[in-house]
Amino acid sequence: MNDPRIIIALDFPDQTTALNLAARLDHKLCRVKVGKELFTAAGPQLVEKLMQLGFDVFLDLKFHDIPNTTAAACRAAASLGVWMINVHALGGEKMLRAAQQAVEGRKTKLIAVTLLTSMSRDDLREINIAGTPEIIVQQLALLTQRCGLHGVVCSALEAANLRAVTGKGFWLVTPGIRASDGNQDDQVRIATPTSAIHDGADYLVIGRPITRSLDPLTALQRFNDEVTVALNN
Numbered sequence: 001m002n003d004p005r006i007i008i009a010l011d012f013p014d015q016t017t018a019l020n021l022a023a024r025l026d027h028k029l030c031r032v033k034v035g036k037e038l039f040t041a042a043g044p045q046l047v048e049k050l051m052q053l054g055f056d057v058f059l060d061l062k063f064h065d066i067p068n069t070t071a072a073a074c075r076a077a078a079s080l081g082v083w084m085i086n087v088h089a090l091g092g093e094k095m096l097r098a099a100q101q102a103v104e105g106r107k108t109k110l111i112a113v114t115l116l117t118s119m120s121r122d123d124l125r126e127i128n129i130a131g132t133p134e135i136i137v138q139q140l141a142l143l144t145q146r147c148g149l150h151g152v153v154c155s156a157l158e159a160a161n162l163r164a165v166t167g168k169g170f171w172l173v174t175p176g177i178r179a180s181d182g183n184q185d186d187q188v189r190i191a192t193p194t195s196a197i198h199d200g201a202d203y204l205v206i207g208r209p210i211t212r213s214l215d216p217l218t219a220l221q222r223f224n225d226e227v228t229v230a231l232n233n
């Protein structure tokens, strides 16, 4: 598999647990994501070890701060040599442009989170944000694209619309992926791998359905099989 579409979220409290799982996986079958919990516990050394094992690492720290601070954080993250990093698009145009300039010329891809996949329309109303997730995600994705970033994190439910308005080449990275008979956990805007791929998602972020499975490698292979079938149909 030249371009593994599944990014496994290594949401673990320590390096040992993360590396134990990574040792059971294969970098040709997946990429991995290091988020806030694991990075806070294990830091850049863990990222380096995962890269030495051959994995492309998505450092998912979702920076969201004033432009100067966000840009500096992105610069530091990109200097680790990771495959991809991210910021929150809700930080606005000046922040997005500063972040983009900070990684200009680096191999690291920079993407922006639109609206967390754990949020529903009711959650938005609660914080006085009018409009549907679809509309808000579209606005944030178009802003992200105008600012020159490589793509967005969105729900696969928004992928078809985003693919239509952003065109090809703008990465759609979709968490909230669940098997049709899977546990939703705290995710709200969820989709199956098949519909995500059919609707134009480039990469599928999957955590607990794989990492909490008794046999993570078999679970990964099942998801990869579903992705392969969807890509060919």
Ligand SMILES: O=c1ccn([C@@H]2O[C@H](COP(=O)(O)O)[C@@H](O)[C@H]2O)c(=O)[nH]1
Binding pocket: 009, 011, 035, 113, 115, 116, 117, 118, 153, 154, 175, 176, 177, 185, 187, 205, 206, 207, 208, 209
């Ligand atoms: O909108 C977002 C942005 C990031 N995530 C992250 O993806 C994984 C999903 O894990 P699951 O166990 O498959 O739910 C997790 O690391 C989140 O921090 C997201 O879910 N939604």
